[in-house]
Amino acid sequence: MEFLVSGNADHTPHSGWLLLHAAAVFAFLYLPIAVLILYSFNGQGVGGFPPHHLTFDWYRILFNDGPIWDSVLNSLQVAFAAMAISLMLGIPAALALDRAQFPGKALFRRLVLLPLILPGIITGLSLSMLFHVISLRLSLMTIILGHGTALISVATTEVFAGLQKLDRAQEEASLDLGANYWQTFWRVTMPNLKLSIIGAALLIFTLSMDEIAVSFFLIGRDNTLPLEIWGRLRRGITPEINAVSTIIFVFSLVTIVVWYRLRMRAEGTADTRGPN
Amino acid sequence: MFSRAYKTVVTLPPLLWVTVFLLLPYLLMFCYSFWSVSPQQVIVHSWNLENYKDLLRKAVYWQTLLRSMWIAARVMLFSLLLGYPLAYFLSFYGGKRKDLLYQMVIIPLWVSYLVRAYAWKTILGSDGVLNTLLQYVHLTKHPLDFLLYSPFAVVLTLTHIYTPFTILPIYAALEHIPRNLVEASHDLGATPAQTFWKVIFPLSIPGVVAGATFAFVLSLGDFLAPLLLGGPSGIMISNIVVSLFGAAYNWPLGAAISLGMLVIVVSLLFLSERLEKKWSFS
Numbered sequence: 001m002e003f004l005v006s007g008n009a010d011h012t013p014h015s016g017w018l019l020l021h022a023a024a025v026f027a028f029l030y031l032p033i034a035v036l037i038l039y040s041f042n043g044q045g046v047g048g049f050p051p052h053h054l055t056f057d058w059y060r061i062l063f064n065d066g067p068i069w070d071s072v073l074n075s076l077q078v079a080f081a082a083m084a085i086s087l088m089l090g091i092p093a094a095l096a097l098d099r100a101q102f103p104g105k106a107l108f109r110r111l112v113l114l115p116l117i118l119p120g121i122i123t124g125l126s127l128s129m130l131f132h133v134i135s136l137r138l139s140l141m142t143i144i145l146g147h148g149t150a151l152i153s154v155a156t157t158e159v160f161a162g163l164q165k166l167d168r169a170q171e172e173a174s175l176d177l178g179a180n181y182w183q184t185f186w187r188v189t190m191p192n193l194k195l196s197i198i199g200a201a202l203l204i205f206t207l208s209m210d211e212i213a214v215s216f217f218l219i220g221r222d223n224t225l226p227l228e229i230w231g232r233l234r235r236g237i238t239p240e241i242n243a244v245s246t247i248i249f250v251f252s253l254v255t256i257v258v259w260y261r262l263r264m265r266a267e268g269t270a271d272t273r274g275p276n
Numbered sequence: 277m278f279s280r281a282y283k284t285v286v287t288l289p290p291l292l293w294v295t296v297f298l299l300l301p302y303l304l305m306f307c308y309s310f311w312s313v314s315p316q317q318v319i320v321h322s323w324n325l326e327n328y329k330d331l332l333r334k335a336v337y338w339q340t341l342l343r344s345m346w347i348a349a350r351v352m353l354f355s356l357l358l359g360y361p362l363a364y365f366l367s368f369y370g371g372k373r374k375d376l377l378y379q380m381v382i383i384p385l386w387v388s389y390l391v392r393a394y395a396w397k398t399i400l401g402s403d404g405v406l407n408t409l410l411q412y413v414h415l416t417k418h419p420l421d422f423l424l425y426s427p428f429a430v431v432l433t434l435t436h437i438y439t440p441f442t443i444l445p446i447y448a449a450l451e452h453i454p455r456n457l458v459e460a461s462h463d464l465g466a467t468p469a470q471t472f473w474k475v476i477f478p479l480s481i482p483g484v485v486a487g488a489t490f491a492f493v494l495s496l497g498d499f500l501a502p503l504l505l506g507g508p509s510g511i512m513i514s515n516i517v518v519s520l521f522g523a524a525y526n527w528p529l530g531a532a533i534s535l536g537m538l539v540i541v542v543s544l545l546f547l548s549e550r551l552e553k554k555w556s557f558s
Contacts, residue, residue, distance in 0.1 A: 018365040022377075025362045028436065029384045032395035035405055036387070039398065046398040049409040093290035100283035108291060111298050117490065118541060119497020121514045122534050125521065126301030129308060129531070149297040152290065172277060181282045210388045212500060217521070226390050233394055233504065242398075245391040252386040260379070 033249070040242035058239040059247075068244060071228035078143050078224055079208040085148030086204050087197065090155020095189075097156070098163045113157065115150035120213025123150050128217040139220035146218045147208045154207065155200045162196025195266055202259055206252060302538070308531035317525055327532035337516065337533065344512040347427060348496040351434040352442075355491040356484065358435070359442035363483075364476075366443075367450035381443050389437060393501050396433045400424040400505070425507025433505055434495040441494070442487030449483025450476070481555035489548040493541050513537065 039046055043053030062068060093112055097105070115123050127146050128138070136142060170192065174184040190197075212226040219227055225248075229241055310323045331337045366377050384392070399405045402419040410416040422428060453476060461471040499514035506512070513533065520530030 015365075015369050018361055018369060021361045022365045025358050025439070026380060028358065029381075029439065032392050032399060032436065033384060033387055035399055036391065036395040039405075047401055047404040047408060049405050049412050089290045089293050092286040093294075096283070096287040096290060099278050100287045102283075102287055102291075108294065111294050112290070114298070117493055117545065119494060119514065119537070121497050121499055121517060122305075122538055122541075125517070125530070125534055126305045127297065128521075129304045129527070130297070130301040133304060145297065149293070152294070175277065181279065206386065210390075212390050213497075216500075216518075226388060229388075229390060229394075230500075233390075233397075237394070237398070241391075241394060245388065245394075249387050253383065256379075256383070256386065 036242050037246045037249070040239050040246045042239055046237050046239055046242065058243040062240050062243045062247075065240065067223075068225070068228060068240075071223045071225045074140055074222050075209050075225040078140055078147060079205045081144040082147035082151055082208045083201055083204045085144065086151040086155045087201060089148075090152045090200065091159050091193075091197070093152060093156045094159035094163055097160055113153045116153040116157070120150075120211070121217070124214040124217035127214070131218070137220065138218055140222050140224075142218040142220065143215050143224065146214045147211055150211075150214055151204045151207060154204050158196050158200035158203065159193060162193045166192050195263060198259075199263070202255065206255075209248075305531045305535055305538075308528050309535045311528045313526050313528060319527060327529045330529060331532060331536065337513075340511060340516055341513045341536070343427075344496055344514075347431055347434070347510075347512060348492045350431050351438055351495040352488050352492040354431070354435040355439045355442040356488060358439050359487060360446055360480075360484065363443045363446040363450055366447055378447070381440050381447075385440050390500060392437060393433050393504050396429065396436065397424065397505055400429055400432075424505060425510065427506065427510045429505040429507075430501050430510045430512070433501045434491075434498060437501075438491040438495060441490045442484075445486035445490070446480060446483040449480040449486075453479045478555065482552040485548045485551045485555070489544060493544060496541070497537060 038051060040058055041054045041056070042048070042051040043055040043057060044051070096102075097109055102108075124146065127142070127149070131138065131142050166189070170188050171184055174188045175181070179187065210226060211224075212230065215224055215227055216230075223231065225244075229244070232241060308319075309327055310325070312320050312322060312324060312326055314320050362381070366374060366381075370377055397404070400423040401407070402421055402424065404424070406423060407416070407419040410420070411418075457475055457479075458471060461475045462468075466474065496512075497514050499512060499518050502510045502512045502515050503518075506515075514537075517530045517533050517537075520526045520533070
């Protein structure tokens with residue numbers, strides 16, 4: 001484990017303990033994930049040590065499981081639609097917070113960001129009351145509205161952070177040179193915010209795919225994947241759930257690695273253009 | 277430099293949306309909390325304080341609320357105890373591996389919250405991984421039954437889920453500390469412990485407060501981990517709300533409890549904002 005502390009001259013007697021602690025915390029964080037993946041191959045069910053009869057059966061069962069794949073499709077629909085809603089409202093919200101003054105701005109800022117930290121049950125319940133009062137039947141549509149609304153907070157924070165790094169002179173120059181606001185927005189502001197927006201989109205997408213507390217109160221007849229899994233957990237558990245979770249984990253991991261590489265490359269080119 | 281029209285165009289749509297889908301629902305929840313349910317299971321729009329009186333009168337509500345706050349407080353404490361030294365290690369001893377280690381903190385967040393809670397259930401159950409392992413190595417003869425369906429299981433699972441949420445803001449705060457402050461402290465003869473407690477720790481308090489708030493507030497409102505792993509003794513306040521909106525069919529009382537939670541959460545957010553401002557330097 002020496003490699004972890006190499007390249008650092010600042011050794012103290014405490015670094016050994018810190019390293020041990022760090023290793024223990026990482027073990028704690030990864031233990032359930034390791035168990036989850038390992039037991040997706042366990043012929044004997046979700047528990048029992050040591051694992052017996054390693055098999056791909058659960059994956060085979062999973063691929064023939066219609067309701068699971070229906071729920072995956074539902075979740076994908078919800079995630080894409082929620083992403084569209086929260087970006088379409090979150091980008092202007094960030095611009096408004098950055099450059100407009102209006103009465104109630106402080107309240108607006110707090111309200112937009114609240115779902116980020118508010119337990120999902122409150123967002124979900126209050127929306128379900130609204131839909132009840134206006135007699136909107138619960139369906140995937142209501143979940144989309146719920147996710148879209150709650151995740152405006154993510155789009156706004158990410159884009160607002162991007163705006164703080166934006167070179168204002170570029171926008172000014174564009175306006176001075178005769179471009180109108182619309183052209184300036186699309187040709188100067190948006191390209192500069194590209195990384196923040198893609199980052200926000202990915203985050204919104206994964207958060208929506210995983211969301212359960214808000215969906216719990218807005219679900220109609222069609223399940224999203226987390227709610228489908230939730231329903232099965234209550235009926236008795238098989239490693240099929242480990243299998244589907246493993247697939248999604250691997251899929252998200254690949255997505256992050258690709259995104260991380262892309263961002264590093266983009267930031268790398270930005271750096272080389274700098275003063276050095 | 278931006279025209280009035282530009283500002284209106286970017287402000288109005290999100291403002292309207294937020295009013296309809298966030299502000300209005302909260303107000304509706306507020307109204308519901310003063311209504312009642314008739315014996316025929318119809319919601320009566322007669323304004324009264326009965327729901328709030330119920331909350332104070334019936335021990336089950338405020339006891340469950342206190343228990344939830346106690347669970348949330350333990351989750352907060354354990355997340356900080358696990359998270360702070362790790363964040364400190366990353367920031368000061370991460371070396372070349374800093375970025376990789378940082379990503380390793382984030383990766384568990386990409387496994388669904390529900391799935392991680394489920395994984396703990398398969399570990400802690402009476403024929404789960406841990407109990408069968410203990411019997412396999414002959415440490416115990418019978419399964420330990422306090423592991424699952426107990427407040428312990430809920431605290432453990434929520435700590436697992438919220439530890440990364442505490443690490444991230446603490447790490448960010450530590451990264452913002454100018455290293456020459458630390459060097460100056462060493463050069464002026466402070467011991468490593470003095471440097472930590474007098475220089476580094478005070479400057480990292482905003483991160484600690486942010487992380488603590490996250491862990492406390494999000495675990496306070498959780499209802500899935502208690503349903504999955506808590507058993508009867510691990511019931512939390514949100515579980516009562518869920519049952520009031522489901523089988524028990526008493527939306528007004530449920531709304532009153534949710535509103536109480538909302539008030540607690542919003543006051544904590546104000547408090548933590550104050551604390552962060554007070555301790556942030558520059």
